[in-house]
Amino acid sequence: MTLAKPRRRVPRLLVQLLPALTGVGMIIGWEAICLSLSADQRFLLPSPAEVGRAFVEKGPALWSAAMATGGGALIGFGLAVTLSFLIALFLSLSPLVRASFYPYLMILQMTPIIVIAPILILWVGPGLKSVVIITFLICFFPMVVNTTQGLISTDRNLVDFFRMCKASRWQEITLLRVPSALPYFFTGLRIGATLAPIGAIVGDYIAGNSAGGQGGLGFLTIIYSSQFQMGALFATAAVGCLLGFIFVAGVIALSWLALHKWHDSFSRSDA
């Protein structure tokens, strides 16, 4: 193959179909591997058909678990977004403030959740509260870091311009620093959105249903794994994954609303 060969344009329809085709190919490959397994190995890897059956059988349980986990993730994520924004505003005030508080935020981030969880259960009790707090802890840090970075990266000339116009500190923050930090803020949000459902599932796994209430996907994981229900476990994983996609899609939609008119990340290449 020569490098200089002019590339033929791939038809648009094909480009859009390719991801789906890849998916179908992978499922066929997966089914083929399952068929090649010996009977006593087969339970290790459920076939796509078995996972599909688990979806139908466990449908109601998966649905209510997904709602519980999604709800916990949403509350934790919402709290993390709000608090991370306020803390980032505070941190952006001066390098001195950042130097004084950053190390402790790092410590919070570095402390393993699995160790904090039992403490949390003792403090606030198992169930939704613990799930929310664990979700918060998992997705909070990247959002603080990104938003702070955005707030302190304002174009120097624009800051000078505001100061020349004798803008107040408040005007400088609300009319300049916050809007110019939005792209960073949404980058943080996107990372947070992928972490929030994971956080909620982990939280639920550790601290979810020991009180006997409505369990989430983490709780289902405990049950299905204890019963070696491999198909149902795969289905649970898929639901968790879907939850993540919904969160990320939500954040992308929000960032589109906020940025598409002016930010280069949403400009069409032909514009």
Next chain:
Amino acid sequence: MTSESLVPIVELAGVDKRYGDGPLILDQVSFTAKRGDFVSLIGPSGCGKSTVLKLVSGLNPISGGRIVVDGVEPSKAVEKLAFVFQEPTLLPWHNVVHNVELPLRLHGTDAAQRTELAKRALALVGLADRMDYYPRQLSGGQKMRVSIARALSVSPRILLLDEPFGALDEMTRDHLNEELLAIRQQLGWTAFFVTHSVAEAVFLSNRIIVMSANPGRIYSEIPVSLAYPRTEETRQSPEYQKLVAEVSKILRSVERLKA
């Protein structure tokens, strides 16, 4: 010439500037600008010509000497001054008209009035039909026009321009130079213009101040007696070309000084 036009509008007397404990950036810079003057500051990079503008604007404090802007110290003259940066420095999330009215908004002008003033300023730079555009939809020259309109929106008496056309192609630059003079003819502000281009300085100014570097000092001042209004024909005239050659020669001798 009325008596008012003889009153100095900007006066620098023995101005020194250093940042913190750093080296002296400006050393004993003194000059006076009369109302209606178009003063260009030219000199090798590092001669502090942009610093002079920032001091006059009141953004940075002086380290010694005195600056008087229209009778008061620079930081009290905010409403009389407007600054045009090297880059357009527009807010990308605001459309053109919101960008232009921003200084008025920061000064607390009410919404209806500032829109009116912004529209008028945009008409002056020929962009009345681009009010709803976002900066990224404009060309480099158009963005610079918006930036100038933003400066004009506050009806300044003194316009400080820090190499505003440096990044533009020559055609656009020439064109904007002519437009700038045409607007000045109408509004009559005093201008301080920092540039690297001798041709631009000669075309625009009635006075050119050549500065030398390390530390920044005034090296010489050249009066430009070409009559206003100046147009494309001015560039063809022998007097203009003679002045460009003369200023270039002085600039070269300043650069040798540095080396």
